[in-house]
Amino acid sequence: xxxxxxxxxxxxxxxxxxxxxxxxxxxxxxxxxxxxxxxxxxxxxxxxxxxxxxxxxxxxxxxxxxxxxxxxxxxxxxxxxxxxxxxxxx
Amino acid sequence: xxxxxxxxxxxxxxxxxxxxxxxxxxxxxxxxxxxxxxxxxxxxxxxxxxxxxxxxxxxxxxxxxxxxxxxxxxxxxxxxxxxxxxxxxxxxxxxxxxxxxxx
Numbered sequence: 001x002x003x004x005x006x007x008x009x010x011x012x013x014x015x016x017x018x019x020x021x022x023x024x025x026x027x028x029x030x031x032x033x034x035x036x037x038x039x040x041x042x043x044x045x046x047x048x049x050x051x052x053x054x055x056x057x058x059x060x061x062x063x064x065x066x067x068x069x070x071x072x073x074x075x076x077x078x079x080x081x082x083x084x085x086x087x088x089x090x
Numbered sequence: 091x092x093x094x095x096x097x098x099x100x101x102x103x104x105x106x107x108x109x110x111x112x113x114x115x116x117x118x119x120x121x122x123x124x125x126x127x128x129x130x131x132x133x134x135x136x137x138x139x140x141x142x143x144x145x146x147x148x149x150x151x152x153x154x155x156x157x158x159x160x161x162x163x164x165x166x167x168x169x170x171x172x173x174x175x176x177x178x179x180x181x182x183x184x185x186x187x188x189x190x191x192x193x
Contacts, residue, residue: 013105
């Protein structure tokens with residue numbers, strides 16, 4: 001099996017992990033549960049982008065995964081601050 | 091040749107980590123248990139996918155992948171700490187003497 005074939009199969013499994021996290025995002029009884037689910041989905045999408053770069057043999061998607069990781073961290077910090085203090089920009 | 095094999099192995103291992111983390115997110119009770127399951131597992135899954143991509147290309151793009159791995163390892167604990175602090179402020183205490191599963 002080639003590298004792109006393995007990466008394509010791994011993409012399906014990563015999508016399944018994303019769906020499991022989406023279940024917790026919709027069902028989660030409390031707000032912190034949903035924050036954890038969103039954080040999980042962001043990190044999973046970083047992995048999906050890296051696997052997609054292997055599957056299609058395009059280096060560009062590694063930059064996409066780096067930027068998605070940065071955006072995910074900033075959004076996690078923003079939501080955590082919103083839950084704790086009620087507003088983000090003072 | 092060997093590096094290609096390692097790359098394929100890492101690409102195959104990364105969804106296993108991701109699935110285990112997401113399974114814990116669905117099955118475990120309470121915010122703190124769920125965070126314990128997902129934070130490390132998904133970080134490992136994303137890092138192994140990025141490392142597989144770095145070994146697959148072996149060019150300038152590999153540096154981008156290594157940078158993304160370093161960034162993930164630096165920020166994932168910080169994000170988890172912030173989420174757990176927000177959960178603790180919302181009076182969600184870690185459970186005592188809990189039972190997991192059907193026992």
